[in-house]
């Protein structure tokens with residue numbers, strides 16, 4: 001029989017999960033027309049009946065997260081048991097994508113990080129474990145402490161949006177954008193950080209000539225003890241180290 005503290009520890013977060021968390025519901029390129037992302041609720045629709053969008057679908061019906069004890073599994077790439085989006089966002093190198101989360105809880109402060117992987121062939125047939133990502137941008141702590149002001153607060157203030165620029169001069173091709181929020185509200189405890197990766201297919205046009213670096217599998221990004229993963233928001237701090245590889249600036 002579970003103790004009271006066990007019930008408290010498990011039931012409270014579960015109650016919050018269903019309503020509180022978000023996903024990337026849509027995208028605009030250079031503030032153009034709305035493009036649908038993927039809704040996690042489509043995952044169990046019979047094959048071929050879910051709407052086809054550039055967004056990868058994942059087994060996160062609770063809008064939940066990937067925990068550090070899964071950071072060495074392919075689930076960290078594009079969320080749990082992810083399946084590729086069946087369309088592409090069309091964009092050019094140098095374009096700005098605005099990603100619209102449907103919602104985001106104020107308490108879930110932490111970094112927003114973007115990665116790109118080049119697909120060999122069609123991203124619509126890619127598997128999460130086959131993708132080799134390079135980090136293209138990141139932002140996290142802005143000011144204050146305990147808990148301070150974070151880029152997730154900016155995201156909420158900007159109608160739940162976050163912008164990412166496709167590196168100028170990037171060579172044309174099929175790419176997966178991996179956009180991620182890491183929520184740190186429980187990250188002071190081991191295995192408490194929460195990664196919310198969202199993947200989207202992008203067909204990059206234009207006349208760029210720069211190749212992405214070789215990059216690495218998402219399973220190599222983070223360790224549970226990285227200073228930006230095991231991190232206590234609720235204390236006085238004066239710095240924060242964003243986890244993962246260095247940013248490729250193009």
Ligand SMILES: *[C@@H]1O[C@H](CO)[C@@H](O)[C@H](O)[C@H]1NC(C)=O
Nearest residue numbers: 025026100101102158159160
């Ligand atoms: C905020 O985002 C929603 C989509 O999530 C959109 O429908 C709405 O127009 C946006 N509001 C503003 C003021 O841009």
Ligand SMILES: [Cu+2]
Nearest residue numbers: 016017020108
């Ligand atoms: Cu939560």
